[in-house]
Amino acid sequence: MKNLLKLISLVMLVSLLLAACAQPTPTTPAQQPTTPPQTGEVTLGLVISTLNNPFFVTLRDGAQKAADAAGVKLIVVDAQDDSAKMTAGIEDLINKKVSALLINPTDSDAVVPAIQKANDAGIPVFTVDRGANGGTVVSHIASDNVAGGKMAAEFLCKAIGGKGKVVELQGIAGTSAARDRGQGFNDYMSASCKDAQIVAQQTADFNRDKGLKVFENILQAQPEINGVFA
Incomplete structure (x- = not known):
């Protein structure tokens, strides 16, 4: 988390330089985007998937601290885990002619x-x-989620003695974080923890309340569980 927040701070400063000095690469040869005029004040837009999650609250707070330190304005949009709201929020920030966009899809x-x-x-x-x-995208700032999933699997495997019944609570389908963490977790379990059995894999959408309900339902069918990857 500390490293991620440091990187967020860095990208804020990079955004300032890019907005003032550079023009992004065109999306296609036929489209030549023009850099919006700068009026002196730098405004950054931060679009977050949801603020109903402590991780993203911390991310927002880190971004705000970095923006304050850099002397730039930060507009935060909470998409509430809704892709339509995220699109609308991004389009609104585009209309506001922000200097750069930070997006957590x-x-x-x-x-x-x-x-x-x-x-x-x-x-x-x-x-x-x-x-x-x-x-x-100019730059993607994130931890190595494949490695994170693998580390979690290794830790879990040791905790259950290399065998037993395991449940996997997955994140929001369609997000790179859910896909990559699941990949790292399942690759390790299948290769290095073969005596453990994944008895259930269900989506909990990175949501604590939903995760609780999903796991309670799983326990009805599988009352003996040795480990959970969430």
């Missing part, structure tokens, strides 16, 4: 058209924690 595919609109408007785009599957 709710869905890696659904966010692409909005990123392309920012590209056309000449607004630099950065993705945070979760990647996008298209559009021109």
Whole structure:
């Protein structure tokens, strides 16, 4: 978390330089986006998938601290885990002619058209924690989620003595974080923890309340569980 927040601080400063000095790469040869005029004040837009999650609250707070230190204005949009709201929020920030966009996608595919609109408007785009599957992105700031999933699997495997019944609670389908963490977890379990059995894999959408309900339902069918990856 500390390293991620340091990177967020760094990208804020990079955004300032890019907005003032550079023009992003065109999305296609036929489209030549123009850099929006700068009026002196730098305004950054931060679009977060949800603020109903302590991790993203911390991310917002770190971004605000970095923006304050850099002397720039930060506008935060909470998409409430809704791709339509995220698109609307990004389009509103484009209309406000922000200097750069920091986006934490709710869905890696659904966010692409909005990123392309920012590209056309000449607004630099950065993705945070979760990647996008298209559009021109200056930089992606995140931890290595495949490695994170593998580390979690290794820890869990040792905790259960290399055998037993395991449940996997997955994140929001369509997000790079859920896909990559699941990949790292399952690759390790299948290769290095073969005596453990994954008896249930269900989506909990990175939501604590839903995770609780989903796991309670799983326990009805599988009352003996040795470990959970969430």
